[in-house]
């Protein structure tokens with residue numbers, strides 16, 4: 001099984017064998033191809049910085065809307081990284097968290113505390129930063145127009161930067177398919 005074969009939406013922490021292979025290979029690829037991946041890593045750092053920039057705006061809105069929520073969206077299945085998150089995390093030189101055993105997908109997320117998510121926004125699974133329930137969306141839309149327009153523009157730019165990072169990563173990975181990416185079965 002090659003790294004390229006493993007990196008798709010089937011990859012899940014629940015399928016531990018493939019997950020362990022993929023994370024081991026990703027980590028070594030990221031370290032050993034450091035100079036080839038320099039642009040990917042720069043883009044990952046820019047994405048992180050850009051998500052940090054929108055943190056205060058999102059926080060301002062969630063701090064008003066979320067405390068009254070009756071059906072909190074943070075269930076545990078949303079707290080796991082997917083393969084795109086993993087590429088981003090390793091490009092930042094980080095590692096995924098050690099997930100807790102025995103937490104059901106439908107339980108409250110293992111990263112949820114009384115004060116909200118315990119993960120820094122920029123390294124949360126991407127879906128967490130991109131989910132806006134109707135109540136939150138309405139609140140944001142009904143706020144001042146200029147910050148709202150700015151926020152939408154920033155979101156679009158982050159999505160584009162992340163796509164560029166992933167495209168570049170896969171271009172380099174495919175060019176290295178003869179490299180020792182096959183993991184022992």
Ligand code: SF4
Pocket residue numbers: 062065066069070071072073074132133134135136
């Ligand atoms: S984002 Fe929406 S669904 Fe999630 S906790 Fe806040 S109000 Fe509830």
Ligand code: SF4
Pocket residue numbers: 073074075078079109110111112113116117118119124125128
């Ligand atoms: S935002 Fe945080 S607490 Fe909510 S699902 Fe994502 S990781 Fe879990």
